[in-house]
Amino acid sequence: MYAMNKSPIVALMLLMALAPSAPAHVPQAPLSLKARVERGLQRSDLQAFLDASNSDRAQEYEVGSAIVAAGNTNDPFWIPYLKPFLNYARNRNSEVSKLASLAQMALAKLGERAQLQEIACEANFGSSSIQYDTVTRKLKYVQGWFSIDLLAAWLEENHKFKGLLFDHGSDMVFMRPQGLALKVLPEIVPNPPPFSSEPQLDFWIWRNDNEKLSPVRHAWHEWVYQNVDSLRELTPHGEGIDASEIACKSVLAHDKHFDRSSLR
DSSP states (O other), rough: HHHHHHHHHHHHHHHHHHHHHOOOOOOOOOOOOHHHHHHHHGGGGGGHHHHHHHGGGGHHHHHHHHHHHHTTTTTTGGHHHHHGGGGGOOOTSSHHHHHHHHHHHHHHTTTOOHHHHHHHHHHHOOHHHHHIIIIIIHHHHHHHHHHHHHHHHTTTOOOOOOOOOOBOOOOOOOOHHHHHHHHHHHSSSOOGGGGGGGGGGHHHHHHHHHHHHHHHHHHHHHHHHHHHHHTTTOOOTTTTTOOHHHHHHHHHHHHHOOOTBBBO
């Protein structure tokens, strides 16, 4: 009886001896800033963002991506940590100046008035190259009623572009403001209307075929008017922005977020 009672205990001890040992705990490396951006930037990522910002230029691309991601959070928490990057605009001969432009965009998306004012003036009164870059890159990113309202104003039949800055010695031909508005509006409004995806629209824009484009502009006017209540809710709203010629003369004189080397 004693031997029989002992056998289960012996068997259990043998099984425990033969069982594989539990793996040793290996501490995980902290997430890189790139991984945090891909996961979705959070407030808890602030220290990683600051560490990368203060490191060498090897992380410049990651910092730029994080700046863009910070704007996309729509969280004003990030505003004081983005503003220092605006100072990099003074280093025009350095790659870090690109971080200033990204910070301008991110701060505008978070509703900062000074940066919204700069972007509005760049779009309305910059040179043709500045206007094109502002619309296709900055307004597409910032979005909100601010961008929609600005572009919708360009669809007026009598709208005329009046630049305060001019490109020097360039053979490039850029879209006219009305064409730019038709091109970009579908990319920044929620659930754009069906007529905005007309297959021939790009062709009409480059040919400046007013006979074809005029009905599309009119249709956009009607659509914006019918949906204005919901569109006005989209942030940033752009309240208090003065995009008049008088205001923009001063703004563009001090705006350092574009290259002035090819301007006259």
